[in-house]
Amino acid sequence: MSAATWGWLVLLFPLLGSLLIGFSFRKIPPKVAGAVGIGAIFLAFLCGIGALIAVQGEPSESRHVASSLWEYASVGGFTIDLGIYVDPLSVFMVLVITGVSTLIHVYSYSYMQSDEGYHRFFSYLNFFVFSMLLLVLAGNFALLIVGWAFVGFASYALISYWYRRETATKAGMKAFVINVIGDIGLVLAAILIFRELGVVDYAAVFEKAPEVFSTNQWEVVAICLLLLVGAFAKSAQMPFHTWLADAMEGPTPVSALIHAATMVTAGVYLVARAHPLFELAPTAADLAAWVGVGTLLVAGTIAIVVTDLKRIIAFSTMSQIGYMFVAVGIGAYSAGMFHLMTHAFFKALLFMAAGSIISAMANRQNIDHMKGFGKAMPFTAVMLIIGALALSGFPGTSGWFSKDEIIDFASFRGGMYEVMAVGMLIGAFLTAIYSFRIIFRILPGKPCDEAQYLIDNGHVVHGEPGNPATGELEDTEVGYPGEEHHIAEQAPGMKIGMAVLGFLALVGGLLQIPGVDEVITKFLEPSFEDSIFVNSHPTVAEAWTGLGSGALISIVGIFTAWLLYVKKPGIPSRLEQRLQPVHSLLVNKWYFDEIIDFLIVNPVKAFGRFSNEIFERYVINGLTSGTVGVIRSAGGAVRDLQSGMLRGYAVLMLFGVVGLLLYFLIRSI
């Protein structure tokens, strides 16, 4: 079968799975629903491989296939058809998404075991994967927007999955509104593209763009900036990132899937997909890179201070995505994609490990309470360590290869990109510190009472249900993940998921050993052959020196983390006192939330109150009741004139006569 039919099949299975589970939620038991969910995604993964084989089978220059079912909408020359575009880049993304999703489905099969919204969870999860695949496979910008919005909707649904919890619904609302702002950016970009090029399909747009636009022409820069607005909103970059921290309200598998592996990478995919436009607008590409650098530094600093386990990992996601944006911003597309893949592996792994620890902690996420889980949960501890190693780019792990490749490319390009490389190195150092902050705070030392309870009688302690973020108590119906929690040691599903990811996190780097086998670069090369950077990349020697420096930084980082948190645990608290203002700045996430509220949210609410109380009552109603009042008073006047006195009437009659006569006399002169 051709790549296109494989593409359609990839799309079909998750949608079918989602609808099937959705409609039969009363009939089939939870177990079967979970199985159907996993099966659907796994089938999609197989079709992805089928598409891979089909695409590889084509000769290298014609490795992209576009096919459309029917004409979705066409008005006055603006035709949008329901079409997909299968090429190495999209197949790569399909494989990463379906692969990681299958593992996360397996993990959540047992993690969400006793939750009473089980069917709804798997239906939404399958719908999310479908919409992510639609986004990746879309053949034109319009359908991209549709995929984009479905992904936004699915993330809203999953963030506020425990909808009976106020904070979860608020977080869901925040994520969705910021996502809609991203959609608006894409809508305007699509319209601008149509206005300039008259066409919306990828192939046609990227082919016509160089002829119509000269580099840095304001139109193409505007298009790219608008695309970036969409990308930043989706991938939680600097100005639009505030929703990611609150998105941790969703269940942990959701955070693993959406806020680590797939959704947040959509922005990176978009920039990679639209690279011809970005290459025509270097200023926009550089802006993307600089924002990437800024985000990775800011996120890194915050991650060091935050005490909530899932939020630390969330901020680390933000900084790693920053790396990817720098990569695609400066033209290292295949490096960016490679880091995207490896990041998916170890970040999902970290979230899963965090999930099982949180279950062990009876749903409390504050790492200050967590102590000595090394002994209590050996398997999870090992997985946590592997994840942390890969994240901090410990030599040999996948993270090391992918992150340093980006840094090498940046330093290779020289000039201001050198500064970026330095920024990234600092970032890498911060990453090493906070990833091992988790390890050294949780695993070593005297086990805290939950861990001790686990060691003594082998099953998990059951605290009364509470909101993990705020800690205040809730009624059990709120959607608390059921009475029994599941830790990796006791739940086979979680164990399989984490094991495979652990293996991939370790081994993943071998795909892209500089000089030996650039598998990813060669595979993605047909998608980026029209890019100007296609054959300029650092020599093998430079690559290896870069890797060396990367390894050095990560080891030093781990050592300092060890120093701070194991050797002299007092230092961090002392540092906090001395650098109090800095500390509070970081704890409050650089006050971004407050700034956005101050600049946008509060003025709009004030405008709403103003228009509601004052404008509506006085102007609109004033207008109507005003005129009615005037007419009614005139009516009263006429009625009072009617005095009933006969002689009064005669007087008015006289005035009438005199008036007429005067009028006529005046006329006759």
Add this chain to the structure above:
Amino acid sequence: MTFDSPSIDYAALSPIIALTAGLVVLVLVAVFDSIKRFGSPIALLTLAVTAGCLIWQWDTNTDLVAGSLHFDGITVTLSLLCVVSAAVAVLLSIGDPAEKQTGRSDYLALLMGSVLGMVMLTQANNIITFFVALELLSIPLYALCATNLRKRDSLESGLKYLIIGSVGSATLLYGLALIYGTSGAMEFPQIAAGYLGDGTPDSINKLVGDPLTLVGIGMVTVGLAFKVSIAPFHQWTPDVYQGAPTPITAFMAVATKAAVFAIFIRFFLVALIGMVDGWDVMLAALAAFSMVVGNVGALAQTSLKRMLGYSGIAQAGYMLCGVIVATQDGISALVFYLAAYVAMNLAAFAVLVAHERRTGFSDDISSLRGLGRSKPLLAWPLTIAMLALAGLPPTAGFIGKLYLIEALVDADWTWLGVMIAIGTMISLVYYLRVVAAVWMSPEAEASPTDEIDTSGLPPAVAGGSAGDFTDGQAHRRWYLVLPAVIGAAATIFFGVVPQPLVEFAQQAGNALSAYIS
């Protein structure tokens, strides 16, 4: 010297002859107690015969009685309207306390006299018949207004109507005298010729500009404006409408307007056509003023009859625009609107009479509450009448307003058209308030009205029985419900299929084709 008897054209005079005969018979019947009960049938018979004669003479167009009467399209159409409203008034006054007190036939005789006056007025073609017909129309009405001797309001309204009416007639007479003086002739066509002078433009200006003529026109306008209750001279209307017995109010509201507008058309568009730019702006001002006063005044009313009085003032303002425009379209629009006005008002008044009889003379709008639920047969005609008066689409009222505005815009009087639209907007509030009271508010207990303590008084004059006035079954009386239903049905029918009524109106329109375009 030979004396040849004048050639009388009996055919054209037949309506007047029939009416006079009926009047005489009625007066005679009033004498004998035994056959007094047959008053109403006789009255209805005469009206039917008159209508027959009018229709028989549908398209005659001749001068009668040596030029003092002119029988043409306007006469036929408007006289028919007067006769129809008279018939309905007769029907409504069966069993009316006022009629009982004055003895059935006398009451009806006065009514016949008034109708005779109206039919003559529609034909009047010279100053003498004009004045006589006008007085023949008004004096019986003064008397009729005062017939409900039991109620103090009725007497008061009668006296008020008489005094103010006479002042109006006196002014009219003085104006006619001046016009006779300056034009030198009595018949309207000769007056027009008189004002043309020897045809040279400056002589026309001299005559037209001459103060006496203008004062004359002014005074005649006052007299006619008073009769049709145009704005500054409208003050008597609400009081008299409220005071007079309701059948008389119904008759007065509709028939007088039809007859007086006939003479308005004939006098202004035949006699004074020469100086049309002299009086059309003045009439336009009066019309606009009465639209405003009428609509705004009605807003503050609680009594339904007073409200209909004010609405009559406003509607008179709309109709006057038909005359101002001075075109055939204008006249047919006016006649169409009059016909629709007749249907609407008679339906409304019929329901009002039935309601009054049932609840003992409370014509307050709040007493109409819950009528929709309890008496749908009465509620629907009143609702349709109110919607028609407000000018809403499915009714003849809408087509009437449409025809008027079209005639206005056609003759470059667009600002008056907008005035009509604005007047209608204001009128929506009080018409729909009645509809809201009928349909949308809960049942209300009827409030008893003030009644003179008739204990100390001698029994009513001329054998009128002093029975109590409420008639519990009023809402089922055929003679009350029939006019209401027919009026409402006519409003809806002519709203949906207006063409026959348009042709009826055009009959009047092209009657003056000789004088105006």
Add this chain to the structure above:
Amino acid sequence: MLSLIIWIPLVAGLIAAMAPQRFAAWIAGSGAVATLALVVVVLIGFDPGGGMQYVTDVTWIPGLGVDYNLGIDGLSIFLVLLTAVAWVPAIAFTASRGTERPGLYFLMLLAGETATLGAFLSQDLLLFVLFFDLMIVPFYFLFGIFGNDREGVTASSATLKMIVFTLIGSLLMLVGAIALAVISADGGALTFNMAELTARGLPSGSQNWIFWLFAAAFLVKMPAFPLHGWMPDAYRAAPLPALAVFSAVLSKVGAYGFLRVVLPMMPDATELFQTTMLILGLASIIYGSVMAFTKTDLRLILGFSSIAQLGFITAGIFALNTSGGEGALLQMINHGVIVVPAFLIVALIAERFGSEDIQGMGGLAKKAPVFAVVFLIVTMATLAIPGSPNFIGEFFIVNGLFQTNVAIAIIATSGMAFSAFYALRMYQRTMHNPLPDGADSREISVRDGLVIVPMVLITVVLAFCPQLIIHGSEPAVDTVVALSNVEAAK
């Protein structure tokens, strides 16, 4: 054929009023379904490029030059379909709930349908004005008699305000229509035939003031920003099924009026006042959205969201290009299709919570998952999530606006962001968050499901292929738009 479509509902209404009250609902329902069937037959036989079809032209009042001229073309075919489709669930819902005096209720409801169909189908200006006036009368009775009094505002006074507001507009339009016909005839034969009037054209001097007479009527009807004074009280007083139909279809007649009357007949004035109308549309979007997310009464949230959507449609129409016009027409149908189930859902929520104020609500989704999913689809369509037909409508409107005035287009997109906020707020405050005690969150009954779900399914089908509507209506919109931009015509 078209006369049949117009008059069947009224006839059914009259029979329902006369018949014993038990059968009133069945008769009314069958009347509405019969009309729908006829409209579908017309739809099948409709050829998009064929201009005016099924024309019936009978002289009605030769004296005034008015004739009973009906015709259907790309512009009105789908709006007629929307009307026919919208009335069926409204009647079914009322029948399932039962009212006192059902005969009168159905007579008025079906008379409203007759007048609306008449307005969409009439090709004679006076007939259009007549049906335009006639539309509000039955709803005056419906809202007045069957409405519910609120604190401070009785149903009859709220509806009185509504009908006076609307009729002021339509009276001005009556004067405008007559002036238009008389001036364009200038001495010749007076006619109100729309095609004839469009061909004759009008001196641009008089076009300007006639434009504002028509615009006033249509803006009050929509309602648009400055003239929506009557909307809050009327929406709070009205019975919900009647309100669903009123908000879904009657506001579209205003927008349709712009496309059918104002654009073709007064091109110079449209050109001249284009920016003012765009700003008015924009003001409606912003003001409607801002009010929507501050109000706490469900009916008013939907009411003000309709004002915002109508603001989008006005902006689309006055973008004066194919994309804007087509987007506006598509948006009219989408909004109509989604507002009917939205109001019926509000009715169901009101039954479950006893009140319509969202402050006391929450957690309905716990025991009513199907109800939650249906309401979710409706909310997503209301906020025009990309993938829903509403988005395609808004997308092409913004695309059209982009071609005329970029600044306005960008501000209009802020409307999308606001709509996301208020629609989601409405959904969350009713469905999510903990369930207050004393509220019973029972599942949607099969009967109500049968009434609401079909309309939602229409939106889902349209979501997959909005081209069905675009294909049918594009040629007609092209002709109207071509007529309206004067340089192209010159």
Add this chain to the structure above:
Amino acid sequence: MDIEWYLVLSALLFTIGFTGVLIRRNPVVILLCLELMLSAGALAMLAFSRMLGDQDGQVMVLIVLVVAACEVVVGLGIVVAMFRRRLPLDVDDMKELKG
């Protein structure tokens, strides 16, 4: 004597009549003043008829006298009816109908 003097006299009569109606409160006197106003019109008619030399004016005057008589009859009839009802015979007290 040319016609102006007659016209002046009739105008004078008319104004006296009108003021009489305005000032006096007794309905009978008001009826008298009405007679005065009507006769003023008749006088003007006579003057013009004399000036124009034809008899139409005089015919009109006769008719006007008849009509004036009828009015007075009806007027007095109502006044008598009111007197019998013991209603105050004062125009200013007739304020029942107002507003």
